[in-house]
Structure formats: C-alpha cells, structure tokens
Amino acid sequence: MSNPMFDVIKSDLEVLEEGLLRAVEAPDALVTEVGEHLVTSGGKRIRPALALLSARGGKAFCSERIMPLAEALELIHMASLVHDDVIDDADTRRGAETANAKWDNQVAILSGDYIFARAFSIIAAEGYGDYVSKRLAELVCNLSVGEIIQDQAAFSGARTQEEYYDRIQKKTADFLEICCELGGIVGGMDAEEAARMADYGHCIGMAFQITDDLLDIEQTAEKIGKPAGNDIRQGIVTLPVLRALETSPEAETLRTILVDQDMEDADVERALAIVKATDAVDYSKGKVDEFLAHAKEVLPQSLPKDVREAFEMVADFIGDREF
Amino acid sequence: MSNPMFDVIKSDLEVLEEGLLRAVEAPDALVTEVGEHLVTSGGKRIRPALALLSARGGKAFCSERIMPLAEALELIHMASLVHDDVIDDADTRRGAETANAKWDNQVAILSGDYIFARAFSIIAAEGYGDYVSKRLAELVCNLSVGEIIQDQAAFSGARTQEEYYDRIQKKTADFLEICCELGGIVGGMDAEEAARMADYGHCIGMAFQITDDLLDIEQTAEKIGKPAGNDIRQGIVTLPVLRALETSPEAETLRTILVDQDMEDADVERALAIVKATDAVDYSKGKVDEFLAHAKEVLPQSLPKDVREAFEMVADFIGDREF
Numbered sequence: 001m002s003n004p005m006f007d008v009i010k011s012d013l014e015v016l017e018e019g020l021l022r023a024v025e026a027p028d029a030l031v032t033e034v035g036e037h038l039v040t041s042g043g044k045r046i047r048p049a050l051a052l053l054s055a056r057g058g059k060a061f062c063s064e065r066i067m068p069l070a071e072a073l074e075l076i077h078m079a080s081l082v083h084d085d086v087i088d089d090a091d092t093r094r095g096a097e098t099a100n101a102k103w104d105n106q107v108a109i110l111s112g113d114y115i116f117a118r119a120f121s122i123i124a125a126e127g128y129g130d131y132v133s134k135r136l137a138e139l140v141c142n143l144s145v146g147e148i149i150q151d152q153a154a155f156s157g158a159r160t161q162e163e164y165y166d167r168i169q170k171k172t173a174d175f176l177e178i179c180c181e182l183g184g185i186v187g188g189m190d191a192e193e194a195a196r197m198a199d200y201g202h203c204i205g206m207a208f209q210i211t212d213d214l215l216d217i218e219q220t221a222e223k224i225g226k227p228a229g230n231d232i233r234q235g236i237v238t239l240p241v242l243r244a245l246e247t248s249p250e251a252e253t254l255r256t257i258l259v260d261q262d263m264e265d266a267d268v269e270r271a272l273a274i275v276k277a278t279d280a281v282d283y284s285k286g287k288v289d290e291f292l293a294h295a296k297e298v299l300p301q302s303l304p305k306d307v308r309e310a311f312e313m314v315a316d317f318i319g320d321r322e323f
Numbered sequence: 324m325s326n327p328m329f330d331v332i333k334s335d336l337e338v339l340e341e342g343l344l345r346a347v348e349a350p351d352a353l354v355t356e357v358g359e360h361l362v363t364s365g366g367k368r369i370r371p372a373l374a375l376l377s378a379r380g381g382k383a384f385c386s387e388r389i390m391p392l393a394e395a396l397e398l399i400h401m402a403s404l405v406h407d408d409v410i411d412d413a414d415t416r417r418g419a420e421t422a423n424a425k426w427d428n429q430v431a432i433l434s435g436d437y438i439f440a441r442a443f444s445i446i447a448a449e450g451y452g453d454y455v456s457k458r459l460a461e462l463v464c465n466l467s468v469g470e471i472i473q474d475q476a477a478f479s480g481a482r483t484q485e486e487y488y489d490r491i492q493k494k495t496a497d498f499l500e501i502c503c504e505l506g507g508i509v510g511g512m513d514a515e516e517a518a519r520m521a522d523y524g525h526c527i528g529m530a531f532q533i534t535d536d537l538l539d540i541e542q543t544a545e546k547i548g549k550p551a552g553n554d555i556r557q558g559i560v561t562l563p564v565l566r567a568l569e570t571s572p573e574a575e576t577l578r579t580i581l582v583d584q585d586m587e588d589a590d591v592e593r594a595l596a597i598v599k600a601t602d603a604v605d606y607s608k609g610k611v612d613e614f615l616a617h618a619k620e621v622l623p624q625s626l627p628k629d630v631r632e633a634f635e636m637v638a639d640f641i642g643d644r645e646f
Contacts, residue, residue, distance in 0.1 A: 028468050030475060083436060087429045106410040106474060109432060110467040113406060116436070117463035120443050124457035133456050134447035140440035144433040145351050151429060152353060 005313035008306045009052045012063060012070070016048055019071045023118055034099055034111040038078050041096035047073040050176060051183030053310055054197050057303040058187025066186050068126040072119040073179055076136065079115035080143050082108055087147075116140065132182055139178050146170030155235030155261050161242055165206070168213075173205030193300040200311065203295035207288045207318050213238035214284050217275055229268040232258065239287065240280035241271075250274045292319050328636035331629045332375045335386055335393070339371055342394045346441055357422055357434040361401050364419035370396040373499060374506030376633055377520050380626040381510025389509050391449040395442040396502055399459065402438035403466050405431055410470075439463065455505055462501050469493030478558030478584050484565055488529070491536075496528030516623040523634065526618035530611045530641050536561035537607050540598055552591040555581065562610065563603035564594075573597045615642050 006013060017039070024035025048070035055066035084090075085098040086108045092098060099108035123133055149167055153159055180201030184194040216231045217240050231238050237245075237258060245251050257263055257271045275281075292315045299311055329336060340362070347358025371393035378389040407413075408421040409431045415421060422431035446456055472490055476482055503524030507517040539554045540563050554561050560568075560581060568574050580586055580594045598604075615638045622634055 026464070026468055028472050028475075031468050031471055080436075083432050087432055107471060109406050109410055110471050112436075113403075113439070114464055114467040116439065117460045117467065119460075121457055121460035121464060124453045124460055127453045129453070130447045130450045130456075133453075134444055137440045137442075137444035137447055141349070141437055141444060144437040144440065145349055145354050148354055148430060148433050149351050152351075 003313070003317055005310050005317055006049050006053075008056065008310050009049060012052045012067070013045060013049060015063070015067060016045065016052070016070055016074070019067055020074060023071050023075060023122060024115065026114065030103075030107070031111060031114055034103065034107060035115065037096070037102065038082065038099065038111075038115070042094045043074070043078070045074060047077050047175060047179045050179040050201060050314070051186075053307060053314075054180045054183030054189075055187030057193070057197070057300065057307045058184055058189040060188025062187075065126075066183060068122045069128065069132070069182060069186055072122045072136065073175075073182075075115050075119040075122070076140060076143075077175070079112045079119070080140070082112035082115065084147070086112070128182075128186060132185070135178050135182060139174060142170045142174050150236060153237070155259050159237050159242065161239070164237070164239055164242055168206060168209040169202070172209040172212075173202050176205035176208070177201035189300070189302075193302055196298045196300045199298045200295045203291040203298070204315055204318055207291040207295070207315075210239050210284055210288050210291070211318060214240060214281060214288075217241075217272060218281060227268075229272050232268050232271050233263065235259070235261065240275055240284045243280035243283045244275040244278045247280070248274055248278045250277075288319060292316075326636070326640055328633050328640055329372050329376075331379065331633050332372060335375045335390070336368060336372060338386070338390060339368065339375070339393055339397070342390055343397060346394050346398060346445060347438065349437065353426075353430070354434060354437055357426065357430060358438065360419075360425065361405065361422065361434075361438070365417045366397070366401070368397060370400050370498060370502045373502040373524060373637070374509075376630060376637075377503045377506030377512075378510030380516070380520070380623065380630045381507055381512040383511025385510075388449075389506060391445045392451065392455070392505060392509055395445045395459065396498075396505075398438050398442040398445070399463060399466075400498070402435045402442070403463070405435035405438065407470070409435070451505075451509060455508070458501050458505060462497060465493045465497050473559060476560070478582050482560050482565065484562065487560070487562055487565055491529060491532040492525070495532040495535075496525050499528035499531065500524035512623070512625075516625055519621045519623045522621045523618045526614040526621070527638055527641055530614040530618070530638075533562050533607055533611050533614070534641060537563060537604060537611075540564075540595060541604060552595050555591050555594045556586065558582070558584065563598055563607045566603035566606045567598040567601045570603070571597055571601045573600075611642060615639075 020039045021036060024032060024039055026032045026035065051070045051073055052066060055061050055069075081093065082099050085093060086100045086105050089100070090098050091101040099111055120133065120136065123136060146167060150171065153163070153167070177198045178201070181194050181198035184197040189197065213231065216228060216238065219228055232241065235258060241254070241258070244254055248254060254271055254274045257267045260267065295315050296312055299308055303311070343362045344359060347355060347362055349355045349358065374393045374396055375389060378384050378392075404416065405422050408416060409423045409428050412423070413421050414424045422434055443456065443459065446459060469490060473494065476486070476490065500521045501524070504517050504521035507520040512520065536554065539551060539561065542551055555564065558581060564577070564581070567577055571577060577594055577597045580590045583590065586594075618638050619635055622631055626634070
C-alpha cells in the first residue's frame, strides 16, 4: 500500500499485522496454521485502516484501545472471504491458495466460523459495550443476506436500481460505514461526528462497489488479470448494465443474454458492446462522483488536518481506481 | 419432550418457539424460509431449557429477560449443525431435510453464518453485557476447534483419555456448561452459585457425550436407527474403545482396525466384539455415574425445590438414556 493516504496510520498498520497473527492463535496447531496462512496471504486492510483513521479523528484517540476493533473488522472480512471461497470453489485469492484448496472444505468452513467467533470474542473482551457488538453482528447478518440476495438475483434479468443499491449496500457499503462509525466512537467522537463518519463510509463504500462493477465492463483482461464481463457471465446485473437496459435500443438483446445461464463468450462480448455503446459508463462514473463528493462534504469539521486529508485522499483514490 | 424434567419451564419453552421463529426473520424471503425450516424441524431444545431452568434458580428471575439468551443458545446450536451437515454432506437430520439438501451448500453456509450472527445480535441488543457475549463467542470458537480436532484425530489410532476428555468438553460439555452458567447469571445468581451451575453443566455434558459414545457400542441398529460402530467406522476413538485398547489382550488387532480407512463391516463387528469382551462398557458407565453424582452434588443449596428436582431429573435422564 504505497498510496500516501494511509501514511498517518503507518505504524498502526504494522502493529495491526502483529495483532492479527496473535488473534488467530488457536488451541490447535492446524487452526492456527490456517489463520496464519490467511493473515499472511495479503489483503489491503482497508477496513481496519478506516477504523484506525476515524479513531484518530476523535478526542480520546488511543492506539491500544482502537486496535482490537481494527483486528476484529479485518477478521470478519477474512472469515467472510473464506466462506465465499468455499462457496465459489475458488483455488486462489490474491495469488495465494485458498483455505479450501490448501486444506479442504471442512477445515475452511470451521476455520471461518472460528475466525468470525474470534472477532466477537475480541470485541467483547475489550469491553466496547453492547452497541459495538450489535453493529458488528448486524454487519455479519447483512453480509450473509447480501450474498444470498445476489445469488438469487443472478440470471433473473432486469432488476431495478433500487435493488442494485440495496445489494451493494449490504455487500460493501455497510461494512465501510461501520468501520468509520465505530472507529470514531471508540476514538471518542460525539454522536453527530460519528454519524457523519458513518455517512462518509457509506458513500465511499457505494462508490467503491460501483467502481468495481465498472472495471468489469471497462478493463481489458491484461489489466485486471481476469476477463472483462465476469459479472455478466455470472448473470449479475450491475449499475452500468441496468443503465444500458433502460436506454439502449438493443435492450431486448441484452436482456436475453443476461438470463441465459449457458451464455457463450461471444454473448458476453456482445453484451459488453451493447453496454459500451450507451452512456452507461459515464452515467455510472457520474454516480461515483456524486457519492465521493458527498463523502468529502460530510466529513466532520472537527477532524485534525492530517486525518481529514487522509480521508479525502481515500475518496480520490477510489475515484481514480484502476486495478 | 414428555419427560417431566422440563415441566417447570413448559410455558417458557412454548414462548421460546415463537421467539425462535421471530429471531430467524430476515430481510430476504429465502433466508427467512431457511430459518423457519430449521426451527420447525425439531430439536430437543436442551440448551435453552437448561438456561431457562437455571435462570429460575436465581433471585431475579424474569422470563422476558432470559428468553433472548435462550433463543441465542439454540440459534448457535442450530447454526453449528447447519455447517456440520454441509461438511458431512448429510441429507437428513431428525427426519427432516438438511438445508444443504433442500437448497444448496451456498445457502446452507450463508444461512449458518446468518444464524450465528443473529445470535450475537440478539445478545447485544438485550444488553447482557460483555461477559455474556465473550462466553458465547468463545463457545463458538471451541465448537469449531473441537470439530477440527476430532477430524484430525480420526484414524490416528490410540489417543489418550486426556485427549478424549478435552475433545468432548469442547464438542459438548462447554456448551451445556455455558447454558447453565449464563442462565444463572441472567437470573440473578451470585458468582458462587453461577460457578456451581457451570460445574453442573460441565458434568452433565461430559456424561451426555460418554453416554452417546456408549450407545454407538451397545445398541442394535433397530434401536437407534443407525448401525452400531459408526464412530469406529469413522476412525473416532471413544472412551470405551480407549479402555479396550488399554486392557484387551486383542488390543493390537483393535488398533489395526481403528487406523484402517478402508475398514469393512466385518472389521467393525470384530472391533465391537473386542471392546465388548472387556470391562470397557461398565468402566465407561462408571465414569458417567461419577460425573452425574458430582453434577447433583454441586447444585447450589439456594435452588427452589422444583428447580433442583428438575436438574436432578435431567441428570437421571442422561444416566438412563436409551435412544
């Protein structure tokens, strides 16, 4: 992570890595080994970074006090990816072997459960109080429901933008919202400041996911390491596709491809061409810009200059994202 | 559950069923449907029953106050069974279709995650404080680790009694211990009374699991609906088998069978015969009796008569168990 946006929490992030390794230590060598593999297999640590940054915006910032929350947030993310990889029967993630590939589904499912539970154990042991526990538990509920909703929606053709926004909120934005909100609370922010940080997190989360969905339309295989149109191939309808369904003269052709569970590569290419022939990409980028502009606007006035600048850089980074 | 041991909490258990149905309501129809299927597919509700009974032994018993804890305990049990069924690729449980069979592994894994998280959400929303959340999170950690340990130990031949006791503690006894302890705490017991209830729960849990392991040796297929020797077939070494390995003149033959991943029915029969020819069954029943005697002894003096009698009946029921 060479981007300067996290410079202000550089040392916190180093401490975090050590904390994560301690957090996955289990009373069984295999469970510990799985946890260590997951921790050392990378990850951008965006969720704990947001919490650490937000805590630095509070009046009672204490690195030791925020660290367990930062750990728990990354553990929840990690556990949910472990279960996703079992579901997708994925072999690799970020270039490293998945737990289900390196061991087996049993080990991966149970290790995921273990890591989820470790997160809640760490939170309770630190004594943040019931509100923090409740928000994190609701987050895990939403992550699970979001995945199931996405799967149900697959190959069902046109959906509304409302459904799309609800889905990406549950899948991505809620998580970043909670990181920013709870980080602020633990750092000593008052209710209004924490609510503003929550709003910021929600907006960058929505922008992040729309950008991710745009990359699937725009990028070439060389650039993102996987073929474009992956979402279309899986029958997942994203914002640019929804826009094309609303505006393209070839909307019916696009709709027919999207509900075809046996679509060929040529169909995917055709669908991508139809989407790109409309204003769908620019329209979606406009939405990203709206979310990011709102995110920057709502940042609390009380933030120290370096923290505010870091949050602004995070927003800009999401807007510029090309990976 | 016609046994009179739970008569004193009969109405609580009816309220519990309604609470469980409300607890699994989700912002998605499919997730709700899965939850309702799991709730209505039966289960003996032993864990919430222990918590409800224990709460009635406290000075501040309040049915509304204990109910969310009782619900959360059953939800955690339910979620862990859902994941077990995915791992075992099981089609039925208690005569009903499993979630993975009725839907698929994705739905089952994510619904399990959802139900785990609902339990923690309910606990946090009720505001029992961090100790209760911490104990429940550690419980889920132990359940996962216990399963992984059992799987690793399979087909590895002789293990020590110490390892066996550690495994069944994580797998079964810790859960019943926590039900009794936390029920007591929420019901207003002081620290010593709650510790005694924890000890009681631990002992009946150990007795329960040894009895379960004995049934696998003793019972005929007609009686338990599955062939005897199932644990042996899966390479799982239980207390009676450990005892036979220590005392049988045919211990080496038994050991050879236990590490054979391709054992035949005749091998299982041979192993059962070797175990039954020793004092292993009586020895194990002796251990059950010891645990149950200790369980009854440690019950707090302060328990109301009907609650104490119910806990004594539970212990007797476990000793007499033939199902």
